[in-house]
């Protein structure tokens with residue numbers, strides 16, 4: 001039996017039915033910014049595997065780091081034991097973020113769970129019973145229970161899973177656009193804080209770009225206000241930079257655009273350069289001290305594969321590679337090329353909005369019924385993208401060649417123009 005037939009019969013894919021409702025492409029291998037299918041079709045990767053493969057695939061330095069580590073120690077439990085990789089990685093993260101206390105866990109969603117639990121414990125340690133979170137409309141923070149409960153309420157997760165999800169408090173998302181005026185959303189935010197601050201443990205948001213909930217870019221004034229209000233009411237500001245982190249918006253972390261520091265930061269996706277599943281929850285010293293010095297005393301969480309040494313080794317290599325490379329200049333270049341090429345999408349009948357920042361380019365359509373058609377067209381023409389709904393978008397590795405990036409955008413635009421409505 002062909003392995004793809006086995007897959008179709010037995011294997012779940014993300015947000016899908018079994019068998020898959022959509023066509024699955026059989027991948028044989030990857031190289032740099034390309035995906036090769038079983039039949040040797042070569043696709044330019046316009047997704048960087050969901051924001052993760054920031055250096056492209058099969059980078060010699062990252063491959064080397066993993067090969068070296070596997071012979072030394074593939075894994076060891078983290079309960080009661082410590083190892084150099086976790087310490088080295090944590091120090092890198094502390095130096096980059098200006099925060100202090102690092103929890104290394106398995107996936108982005110889990111790091112969000114740990115962030116939420118940390119906020120609850122912090123408040124409890126201060127003698128406050130606060131079990132609600134404030135979150136934004138259009139937010140996406142992951143697929144596990146706690147993370148889902150702070151995702152946008154109108155999306156299918158809340159409607160599908162119903163009362164299984166804890167109820168939290170939501171506020172109007174910041175106005176659209178990096179240069180937008182956030183007066184109205186800030187007014188709403190102030191009202192939510194005033195009304196609910198006694199029950200809110202933390203305010204969670206994706207700084208500057210709301211990712212999977214709509215690829216919405218917004219102004220930094222909103223983040224500055226969020227920081228101010230959180231400090232005023234002793235509510236923890238949780239910045240979810242699982243998507244935006246490690247340079248995707250042109251800054252190492254999107255919070256830097258607003259010159260603010262969160263109390264808790266979550267990182268994932270690009271952390272290991274797309275090699276291994278690993279994420280981090282990083283907090284200020286104030287947060288970890290408050291919990292540790294209280295009657296509670298401990299952060300009650302501890303996954304089996306916490307601080308996995310293989311993942312640590314490749315994360316260290318990825319961060320060192322990023323710092324050594326001229327990533328800022330590369331991302332600036334990518335931003336320029338995206339701006340330049342996306343200009344050609346403006347004015348197309350089906351196009352509602354065109355926007356980009358850093359290594360992210362987005363075309364929003366007026367209609368959500370063409371995603372599959374557009375993807376098929378792009379694949380036929382050598383480009384891998386995975387649109388969702390109205391959003392035809394690309395996030396690229398910082399190592400992509402200019403001509404490949406231009407081809408991605410040009411093919412997306414051709415695909416939209418080819419639609420027969």
Ligand SMILES: *Cc1c(COP(=O)(O)O)cnc(C)c1O
Nearest residue numbers: 107108109140141142211242243
């Ligand atoms: C992808 C993502 C998550 C979830 O990360 P997983 O590794 O998929 O669990 C959480 N928050 C944001 C902002 C994300 O983009």
